[in-house]
Amino acid sequence: MLSGHNLYLVALSLAIAVLGGYTGLGLAGRILGKTDLQRRALLVGATVVLSTGIWTMHFIGMLAAPLPADTAYLVLPTIVSFLICALVVGMSIFFVVGSRPGTLGTALAALLLGVGICSMHYVGIHGLAGPFTIEHDPWKVLLSVVIAIATAYGALRIFLDPQVGLRLAISAVAFGLAVSGMHYTAMWGMHVVPASAGHDMAMMAASLQMSSQLVSLVVACLCFLVTAGFLLFLLPDQWGRADSPPALNSTEGAEIAVPRAMEREASPMQPQPGRIERIPVESGGATQFIPVGDVRSIRADAHYTWVHDGHRERMCGWSISGAEAALDPTIFIRVHRSHIVALPHVTLVRKEGDAAVVELDGANPHQAPVSRARVAEVKARLGLTRSSAV
Template sequence: MEFLTVEYNPWLVAMSFVVALVAGAAGLTLTKDLSQKTVTQKKLAVALASVALGGGIWSMHFLAMLGLRLPILFYYDAAITLVSALIAILMVALALVLLHFTRRSNAIIVVAGAIVGFGVLAMHYVGMAGMQLCRPVYTPLGVISSSVLAIALCVLAFGVAYRARSTRNIAIGTLCFGCAVVAVHFLAMAGTNFVALPETNELGPLIRNETMALGVILSSFVIFGGFLWAGTIYLVPAPAEPLVELKPTSLDAPQATRLVNIPCERDGAKVFIPASDVAFVRADGHYSQVYTMTDRYFCVWPITEATTRLLPAGYVKVHRSYLVNPAMVATFERSKDKGRLTFGEGKLPPVPVSRSHLRDAKSAFG
């Protein structure tokens, strides 16, 4: 078996790295501060970021492939090329859904990074399978080393970007993501040889390098610019939450407590409910429900976020799923090792007090 001579255009190699950085910056920026967005905005941001990151993986690969120089003419199968792009986008989408619609933890971040790493690998090797009139021949070392590097670097990129959603961390995560995509591609290519084939075996229409170049240029710059522009239109930052400083009323009152307004959604509109007007907050899956004496609102905070923000403001946790405003409680009824709270003449349902929080409730309500 005679292998073909392989060379690269260094300018296109450098440009492929720039594309990977642009994709990382677009995707990771669009998913910043989603906890302050409505559910609709959150879904839109994840969709945009999935196309930006997944499309960036695809664009980087084929821009680098445009720099590949072989002594023969070769083409790409359009159907397989499209499938490779969809694989990258869908794998990234799965990772972002885990990060933004489940309870985020270190384990979830690692899993999400690994999924993106697998997506980079799958996109690369499926895209390579679309080559016509030549066939890539892989070495076990190249496949194994690129696989390990893909997963490790993508886990690192998402670990940095999601450890703290600051501009600095996102910038470092973008650099890690760009390095991950580029390093995986060229490490895999270093372990790949090519042999000429006498005929094509395509599933769809054939794409010449000139046509591929136009598609890559469009996806590399116009699409990423469009997604960033759309993000500025639809993902308008939420208004800053006004803070009201409360002076301690007794020696037992917490010092420097702050009463924050709670971001809620009702009838598709976002509103802020003063914590002093809320009777209790109830967990609702990965979100929560906010109850005033007359209304109920959907809140994007998970119960863990509500606990972090509202306990310093004087709320009491009486159950793993409930936070209560003591000022609204009318009665506290205890029954053996449990209890319940009621809220006066309103139509609010009673709130259960669990055994593990009974001491706190007794201390707060007598």
């Protein structure tokens, strides 16, 4: 399959795909628990890094291939291939992170991602220009599509599974195999057939082109950006917390301050202090009520909150501090300045650096972050000892 390829560039292409996957999926995983603006920024960052990793891997693979020396690259198909990649990756990540789907939803996201990777590849391939034509083996085209979809499903499934240790690293490797496996299988089924001297010369002359040397320079810059993004992602979170309030003593379970922006205006639907039986939510232009026993988590969003009942999130007019005051403190706990969870529905606790993440049960299980100031209290409330691994 790799006969005639430069094996050093092949190895580099795989490494770039894995590094891009690790950084992009890592950014996507941090969307949980952020403000609306932060979530949008992280989604854009994840999309850019993942699509850049895919596109860069593709063109490193092209440079590694034994193509004719006078091969040029048409600019328009090359740019279109990147846009296809960015669009599909962005849609897949938005769907997976936004709804945390089950098996069927993950399969649909993998189908979209795999077909997008293949589309990017074949559009990019037909951006090659020279005195030759390109032919494809239909069965190997089909095999490349199957490889892309199957490995993309594995990457997304591992990424969403909180019980898999080192899941980000493993999902990044699976993502790298999805991209590179598809590419080199497709290259295996591609045949460059010499054509007559006048073949497509008029079209080539009228098209904007890039030489192999210029493509090499662009790819080298993108390799640097992907690697730099990977290294920056590995920096501890504390490097970016200069404007954060001082850490609270995690052994004391101290109260977490709520930003003033969340307390500035009274909500149009304020809860009454004390224990309540139902929480009002907005759905389909009407107000509905969720029994407190069905509530898994409550997430702050500016002056409002989103209530998750194990199936989906719906908007509530209460502020996060108002919800905390109204709910039974023996059942609900403020685990983060923007999250409240119902302890009876916690099925998993996982350490992430100095902080942690809990998973809540339901038809669509979801996660909530635990700030490092609350880790000790959450462990104690769940009956975990200090020696227990989170």
